[in-house]
Amino acid sequence: GNSVTQMEGPVTLSEEAFLTINCTYTATGYPSLFWYVQYPGEGLQLLLKATKADDKGSNKGFEATYRKETTSFHLEKGSVQVSDSAVYFCALERRDTGRRALTFGSGTRLQVQP
């Protein structure tokens, strides 16, 4: 079946540090890959996506590249801010099967200290 594995948190960084949150997936076929973010007290929201191999998704300074050879979709940001403190979820969707259901990783909590 499909699965997503993320690094365990919490990840604690100082402001302006470089961020990497690892995400690997297991899926047959051609999944689309996503990063969703959940800020404190708010609902999940899409951060970025990539729909085919070698695509790079980017938003708000965050980037992730769809690497089919390593089945990875690591999230990176060059300089984090306190406002980036949130829980980040990696997810995949098997569009090619016709199903519209996201499979999520367990989430990684990021804490950015001033």
Added chain:
Amino acid sequence: GAGVSQSPSNKVTEKGKDVELRCDPISGHTALYWYRQSLGQGLEFLIYFQGNSAPDKSGLPSDRFSAERTGGSVSTLTIQRTQQEDSAVYLCASSQRLTDYEQYFGPGTRLTVT
């Protein structure tokens, strides 16, 4: 515009009772999804609806769970004879079309079964 809304925001119920959780999707969104977020299982897909098509119920964990969507808009998730393991945050999401990648999530209903 208004986002996805869910009610109630919190629900405490006794084991064995039935509960109904409500979701109001974004106006005009034809696809609606239910997920649940629990400590033990993370974020799991439950069911989705697309227009007048038969729903995909493949994620429902048991026959105690059911959902309906009336008039292509509001959806109700019903859990019969609740068990303690049903305690979780139940999330609803919608998207404009099933072909859209982004799902817009509501704030969730926190269900506690005592």
